[in-house]
Amino acid sequence: GAGVSQSPSNKVTEKGKDVELRCDPISGHTALYWYRQSLGQGLEFLIYFQGNSAPDKSGLPSDRFSAERTGGSVSTLTIQRTQQEDSAVYLCASSLTDGDNYGYTFGSGTRLTVV
Amino acid sequence: DAKTTQPPSMDCAEGRAANLPCNHSTISGNEYVYWYRQIHSQGPQYIIHGLKNNETNEMASLIITEDRKSSTLILPHATLRDTAVYYCIVRVVGDFNKFYFGSGTKLNVKP
Numbered sequence A: 001g002a003g004v005s006q007s008p009s010n011k012v013t014e015k016g017k018d019v020e021l022r023c024d025p026i027s028g029h030t031a032l033y034w035y036r037q038s039l040g041q042g043l044e045f046l047i048y049f050q051g052n053s054a055p056d057k058s059g060l061p062s063d064r065f066s067a068e069r070t071g072g073s074v075s076t077l078t079i080q081r082t083q084q085e086d087s088a089v090y091l092c093a094s095s096l097t098d099g100d101n102y103g104y105t106f107g108s109g110t111r112l113t114v115v
Numbered sequence B: 001d002a003k004t005t006q007p008p009s010m011d012c013a014e015g016r017a018a019n020l021p022c023n024h025s026t027i028s029g030n031e032y033v034y035w036y037r038q039i040h041s042q043g044p045q046y047i048i049h050g051l052k053n054n055e056t057n058e059m060a061s062l063i064i065t066e067d068r069k070s071s072t073l074i075l076p077h078a079t080l081r082d083t084a085v086y087y088c089i090v091r092v093v094g095d096f097n098k099f100y101f102g103s104g105t106k107l108n109v110k111p
Helices: none
Strands: A005-007 A010-013 A019-024 A031-037 A043-050 A065-069 A075-079 A088-095 A110-114 B009-013 B018-023 B031-038 B045-050 B061-064 B070-075 B084-092 B105-110
Touching (some): A005 A088, A010 A019, A019 A088, A019 A110, A031 A075, A043 A075, A075 A088, B009 B018, B018 B031, B018 B084, B031 B061, B045 B061
Parallel strands (some): B009 B105
Antiparallel strands (some): A005 A019, A019 A075, A031 A043, A031 A088, A065 A075, A088 A110, B018 B070, B031 B045, B031 B084, B084 B105
């Protein structure tokens, strides 16, 4: 597609439920990032995929968070047993390579609200 | 952790130049300076980047000091649509590093 697509755009879930957030990067982009942004805060790095390399999971806040990237394209971020503090906008970004001089293209994000 | 320092907010009159400063005193020789902006409710948008020379594109100009310890993003003729949070980031291109977004500068363009 023309840009990074994220779905759903909004998600309201009950505390304790599991949620899956999807990211469709730009076709051919090998680098993919997940960030989250709490209300009024800056972006917090979560996880990074580059090609077939093992992902960098150093930003995941707890073991309730996991992500996978199938076939080097679509990525899914899963949050198990959601808590209210998980409420945030989850942003995905992709790049042609990690060496892409023009930085990353971000999607519009998924706004997650845990009630 | 973010390696940059930016003022939390700035005001600019519509039509005037907006000059947004950024300090990156610990920048390494192989780290580039990137600028992104985030308009309310949207994902961050790439603006410009540079290593040591000044850069200009259709959106903005980037002025990097000779010692590379600070830089200024210049929006030559700010419009109301330029109201956003502007992030200054340093990173090594071609390395498996993450973009670390600091708190940014909220630019308020006023009519």
